Amino acid sequence: MSSGAVQRYLLEFNDALVAGAGRRERILAEVEEHLRDSVAAIDSGLAAEAAEAEAVARFGAPAEAAERFGPDPLGWAQRASGWFDRWRVAHPWVVAVLTVSQVIAFTLWLSGLTSALAVGLPLLVMVTALNLVLRRRTEPGYRARSVGLSRDRRRLAVALVWIPITAIVALTEIAHPTTTWFRAIVLYYLVCAAAVCWARPSCCPDPACPGCATRWxxxxxxxxxxxRYAGWVLALAGPALAAVVPVAAGRSSTALFALTVFAAVAPLPTRRGQQWVRRRRPAVVVALRSTPILALEVLNVVRDPSHWRLLLIIGAFAAYLATAREIWWSRSRGDEIRRRLHARTHQAADGGAPV
Incomplete structure (x- = not known):
C-alpha cells in the first residue's frame, strides 16, 4: 500500500517543472518510474512509508530535481501566459488598451485613420469584454449562465463585437460604395461559410454536451x-462560377482568394474530418489551414512584389495564432496533468492504490 510520499513529491515536482505539456508528461513518467524502482530496491524490511521517504530523499528536492531537466520555450511561454492572465484579471482595461494600441498603430501606418478606427474600436470592445469575463470567472462561486442563445458570457461578449463592426461596415459602404463584383463575391462566400458553420454537427468536442444536443x-x-456538403461544393466552385457569371465580372482571382479564406475558417464537412483535426496539435491545424492562402499570396507576390504587405500580415497572423493556440493547448493539458496528480495524491493519502 502506498503512503503517498511519491505522489506528493510528483505534485511538487510538477509545479516546479518548466516544460510544455508533452515533455512534462514524459518527464513525470520517467521520474515516477525511477522513484518506484528506487522504492523496490530499498531494503524490503522497511515500511512502505519509510521506503518511499528514503527514495524521495535520494532523488533530491523537487525544485532542484526540476532544474536538472531544464526549461523549454513552451514551458516559459506557459508561465508568461499565466502571468498575463493574472494581469488581465487585475487590470482589464489597461491590458485591453495596451494590447489593441499596437494593432491600431500598425493599421494606422498601413491604411490610415479610418481603417485604424474600424479595426481598433471593435477589437477594444472585444478584448475588454473578454478580460472582464475572465475576472468574473475567477471569482468564487462563478457559474456560467444562459444568456439568450449562448451558454456562457464570454460568447456573448464576442457576439457583441459584431454590433460596432456591422455599423462601421454599413457607414463605410454608404460613404464609399464598393464595386458590384466585389460585393457579390464576398456575399457568396459569407453565405457558404454561414451555412457550413450553422450546420456543423457540434460546437464542442464533448459528444454529451447538453447545449449541442438541442441544435437542429x-x-x-x-x-x-x-x-455542409452543399456549402463546401459551392465554395469550391466559386472561382469557376466567377469566370462565367456576369455579376462577378470574371474576377476568378478574387474568388480564389476568398476560397482560401473560407478554407482557413470553415469547419470540415464530415464528422470524421473534424475528429481528425481535433486530434492534431493546434499549431499543425493552423499550419494546414493557412497553407492555401499563404501559397496563393506567395504566388501573388512573385507576380506583383507590391503586394508584400498582405503576405506579411497573413503570415504574421498565422504564426501568432499557431503560437497562441499551442500555448493554450499546452496549458490545458498541464492543468489536466495537475488535476490528475492531485486526485492520485488524495487517493494515496486515503489508503487506496494510486491510479
Missing amino acids: AVRHGSAAAGV
Missing part, C-alpha cells in the same frame, strides 16, 4: 450533412 444540426444529422 444534431437532431437532423442527414439534412445538416447535406447543407
Whole structure:
C-alpha cells in the first residue's frame, strides 16, 4: 500500500517543472518510474512509508530535481501566459488598451485613420469584454449562465463585437460604395461559410454536451450533412462560377482568394474530418489551414512584389495564432496533468492504490 510520499513529491515536482505539456508528461513518467524502482530496491524490511521517504530523499528536492531537466520555450511561454492572465484579471482595461494600441498603430501606418478606427474600436470592445469575463470567472462561486442563445458570457461578449463592426461596415459602404463584383463575391462566400458553420454537427468536442444536443444540426444529422456538403461544393466552385457569371465580372482571382479564406475558417464537412483535426496539435491545424492562402499570396507576390504587405500580415497572423493556440493547448493539458496528480495524491493519502 502506498503512503503517498511519491505522489506528493510528483505534485511538487510538477509545479516546479518548466516544460510544455508533452515533455512534462514524459518527464513525470520517467521520474515516477525511477522513484518506484528506487522504492523496490530499498531494503524490503522497511515500511512502505519509510521506503518511499528514503527514495524521495535520494532523488533530491523537487525544485532542484526540476532544474536538472531544464526549461523549454513552451514551458516559459506557459508561465508568461499565466502571468498575463493574472494581469488581465487585475487590470482589464489597461491590458485591453495596451494590447489593441499596437494593432491600431500598425493599421494606422498601413491604411490610415479610418481603417485604424474600424479595426481598433471593435477589437477594444472585444478584448475588454473578454478580460472582464475572465475576472468574473475567477471569482468564487462563478457559474456560467444562459444568456439568450449562448451558454456562457464570454460568447456573448464576442457576439457583441459584431454590433460596432456591422455599423462601421454599413457607414463605410454608404460613404464609399464598393464595386458590384466585389460585393457579390464576398456575399457568396459569407453565405457558404454561414451555412457550413450553422450546420456543423457540434460546437464542442464533448459528444454529451447538453447545449449541442438541442441544435437542429444534431437532431437532423442527414439534412445538416447535406447543407455542409452543399456549402463546401459551392465554395469550391466559386472561382469557376466567377469566370462565367456576369455579376462577378470574371474576377476568378478574387474568388480564389476568398476560397482560401473560407478554407482557413470553415469547419470540415464530415464528422470524421473534424475528429481528425481535433486530434492534431493546434499549431499543425493552423499550419494546414493557412497553407492555401499563404501559397496563393506567395504566388501573388512573385507576380506583383507590391503586394508584400498582405503576405506579411497573413503570415504574421498565422504564426501568432499557431503560437497562441499551442500555448493554450499546452496549458490545458498541464492543468489536466495537475488535476490528475492531485486526485492520485488524495487517493494515496486515503489508503487506496494510486491510479
